[in-house]
Amino acid sequence: MTVTVWVPGDAAALALGAEAVARAIRREAGASVVLRRNGTRGLVWLEPLVEVETPAGRIAYGPVAPADVPGLIAAGFLRGGEHALHLGHIEQHPWFARQQRLTSARLGRIEPADVAQYRAAGGFRGLERALAMGRADIVAAVTESGLRGRGGAAFPTGIKWKTVLEQPSATKHIACNADEGDSGTFADRMLMEGDPLALIEGMTIAALAVGAAQGWIYLRVEYPHAARVLAQALDAARGAGWLGRNIRGSAHSFDIAVRLGAGAYICGEETSMLESLEGRRGEVRVRPPLPAVKGLYGQPTVVNNVVTLASVPGILTDGPAAYREFGRGESRGTVLLQLAGNVRRGGLVERGFGLSIRELVEDFGGGSASGRPVRAVQIGGPLGAYVPASQFDLTLDYETLAGAGAMLGHGGVVVFDDTVDMAAMARYAMEFCAIESCGKCTPCRIGSTRGAELIDRIRESRNAAADLALLDELCDTMISGSLCGLGGMAPFPVRSALRHFPEDFRPRAGRH
Amino acid sequence: MSTAPAPAETAAVRAAIARHSNEPGPLLEILHAVQGELGYVPPGAVAIIATALNLSRAEVHGAISFYHHFRHEPAGRQVLRICRAEACQAAGGGVLQTRARETLGVDFGRTTADGRVTLEAVYCLGLCACAPAVMLDGEVHGRVTPARLDELLGGSS
Ligand SMILES: Cc1cc2nc3c(=O)[nH]c(=O)nc-3n(C[C@H](O)[C@H](O)[C@H](O)COP(=O)(O)O)c2cc1C
Ligand code: SF4
Ligand code: FES
Numbered sequence: 001m002t003v004t005v006w007v008p009g010d011a012a013a014l015a016l017g018a019e020a021v022a023r024a025i026r027r028e029a030g031a032s033v034v035l036r037r038n039g040t041r042g043l044v045w046l047e048p049l050v051e052v053e054t055p056a057g058r059i060a061y062g063p064v065a066p067a068d069v070p071g072l073i074a075a076g077f078l079r080g081g082e083h084a085l086h087l088g089h090i091e092q093h094p095w096f097a098r099q100q101r102l103t104s105a106r107l108g109r110i111e112p113a114d115v116a117q118y119r120a121a122g123g124f125r126g127l128e129r130a131l132a133m134g135r136a137d138i139v140a141a142v143t144e145s146g147l148r149g150r151g152g153a154a155f156p157t158g159i160k161w162k163t164v165l166e167q168p169s170a171t172k173h174i175a176c177n178a179d180e181g182d183s184g185t186f187a188d189r190m191l192m193e194g195d196p197l198a199l200i201e202g203m204t205i206a207a208l209a210v211g212a213a214q215g216w217i218y219l220r221v222e223y224p225h226a227a228r229v230l231a232q233a234l235d236a237a238r239g240a241g242w243l244g245r246n247i248r249g250s251a252h253s254f255d256i257a258v259r260l261g262a263g264a265y266i267c268g269e270e271t272s273m274l275e276s277l278e279g280r281r282g283e284v285r286v287r288p289p290l291p292a293v294k295g296l297y298g299q300p301t302v303v304n305n306v307v308t309l310a311s312v313p314g315i316l317t318d319g320p321a322a323y324r325e326f327g328r329g330e331s332r333g334t335v336l337l338q339l340a341g342n343v344r345r346g347g348l349v350e351r352g353f354g355l356s357i358r359e360l361v362e363d364f365g366g367g368s369a370s371g372r373p374v375r376a377v378q379i380g381g382p383l384g385a386y387v388p389a390s391q392f393d394l395t396l397d398y399e400t401l402a403g404a405g406a407m408l409g410h411g412g413v414v415v416f417d418d419t420v421d422m423a424a425m426a427r428y429a430m431e432f433c434a435i436e437s438c439g440k441c442t443p444c445r446i447g448s449t450r451g452a453e454l455i456d457r458i459r460e461s462r463n464a465a466a467d468l469a470l471l472d473e474l475c476d477t478m479i480s481g482s483l484c485g486l487g488g489m490a491p492f493p494v495r496s497a498l499r500h501f502p503e504d505f506r507p508r509a510g511r512h
Numbered sequence: 513m514s515t516a517p518a519p520a521e522t523a524a525v526r527a528a529i530a531r532h533s534n535e536p537g538p539l540l541e542i543l544h545a546v547q548g549e550l551g552y553v554p555p556g557a558v559a560i561i562a563t564a565l566n567l568s569r570a571e572v573h574g575a576i577s578f579y580h581h582f583r584h585e586p587a588g589r590q591v592l593r594i595c596r597a598e599a600c601q602a603a604g605g606g607v608l609q610t611r612a613r614e615t616l617g618v619d620f621g622r623t624t625a626d627g628r629v630t631l632e633a634v635y636c637l638g639l640c641a642c643a644p645a646v647m648l649d650g651e652v653h654g655r656v657t658p659a660r661l662d663e664l665l666g667g668s669s
Contacts, residue, residue: 346641
């Protein structure tokens, strides 16, 4: 009798040694084991997390090191036996059970590019529905769900789709933004590596809704594992008739090509991404026109983030009302929070909007990995504000964070302990802006370098008060004089650091 | 940089053009294919690509220089990419960066004198929940300590 053992092939699991664990299991257990490679369940702190199929369900062990394997086998782990690394059913683990998994429900449960497993786990139902619906009805369902773009700008997805639907153009595009450049974020990556067919299904539904025949996935080059899985999944979907000509025998045809980015953060900004997709420098375009009106090659284009698109199949399957049930206020549905940095239990947490920073960082995260007090989190990537521990009761939703001068962005929460030097982080924000500026606006291109110099000077205290005033003025200039969010928001982390941690900006000699 | 490209360089560039020039907006695809083959985009590629795609040399050069990913000269036998972004900084990435520069004796964007390792900065690998992270020759590594970095680099140099 053979036993099925799941070892994740997700990049984070691999980074923690999953490949060596898979080899060790193959070596120690031999022909009695069928190894399957899934995505991660999102509990990165327990990776490599190995699951064994038993009559009582899938039993998890983790984190497993190659050296643990002989002992696990001796303890009968192939029958779900007791062992120090035994975790039981992972879905009953408190870290998982407290989540509300919709978009990431299948993550880690199946082989990523297997259409039959995807179907068996509820996949392609949304697309089946969509094939039987009119365009406007699909758009209406997405609008009703309350789904807002998860890439950062939080624009209502249904309204964007409606604009594209209404354009008379014969050629339209679906462009998936898989540039995921924000530090502290990896939800796109996990979905693409663990459940890529959901993204393909979501893009195909978008294509049906607006009448597009061509789709693009703009994938950052830093994600080679995702590139491989996406290629397999696209082939599998085409082979099974879910993508390509006459999808499932219908009159609809749609196909998707993957295009690689080339290490430019700004190419996550949608108009820069379109320039890059067309093969040029990723210089930001002036708007209007919106991409929905004149996007790729001047044609109407839906630009959506990976999480946004991967959320759509579930919305059509279970209905918009079921999705809307989750969340609060204008933040409907679930949010994929990504807990990262100096944190004990990092990974992916999907919940209806409403979790506080404290619940995420303390209950899920278990505090800092270093064991020192948590001093701050940065939310929403390199352009997001730093939030001090005194404000951890804030709720992680769009309105609450905006009200506190912060933003949710793509949902990344990076934890820092009390050894962090906030002036250095503020300086880094300016430096990053200088490195990644597309060069179009002077405040962003030049101002950011100047900002980094000013922070250095402030810390050397030649004339700190005057330089602080200059820095403040510079931030105003960047905010008002920048065409896009890179130059326009880089001041946010800087100002939040100054506001909440002024002591870090005092001259070095004078600090304790 | 008016040196003529070496025959191997020209061949790689022409092959990339042949493979991709029928696609829409093919420039980046061609550059990726060239770097995939050679490990860098030689200066001599600019004129060949510009002619083939009917673009100005300035447009081609402008694109190459815009993107951090494209190298202008051959890489070392190994390429070490260290994440410099916030989540990795929060988890000890700074110490790791210092160790790499000191051990290799080069700064980011440079190759060791013996041609063994190219050190590159990267801004997030999506491994922020197991930070700090590095990528060595396409293989990812998480929770990398300075000692682990030495091990990955083979303990030598
Ligand atoms: C500097 C900058 C970087 C961005 N990076 C990303 C990114 O990496 N991924 C993403 O989906 N959106 C990113 N965005 C937001 C996009 O411009 C756009 O709003 C989004 O892709 C739309 O999709 P959504 O509505 O599904 O979120 C970025 C915006 C700015 C200003
Ligand atoms: S703000 Fe910066 S990145 Fe954005 S368009 Fe201007 S120069 Fe380019
Ligand atoms: S910040 Fe280093 S991997 Fe994301």
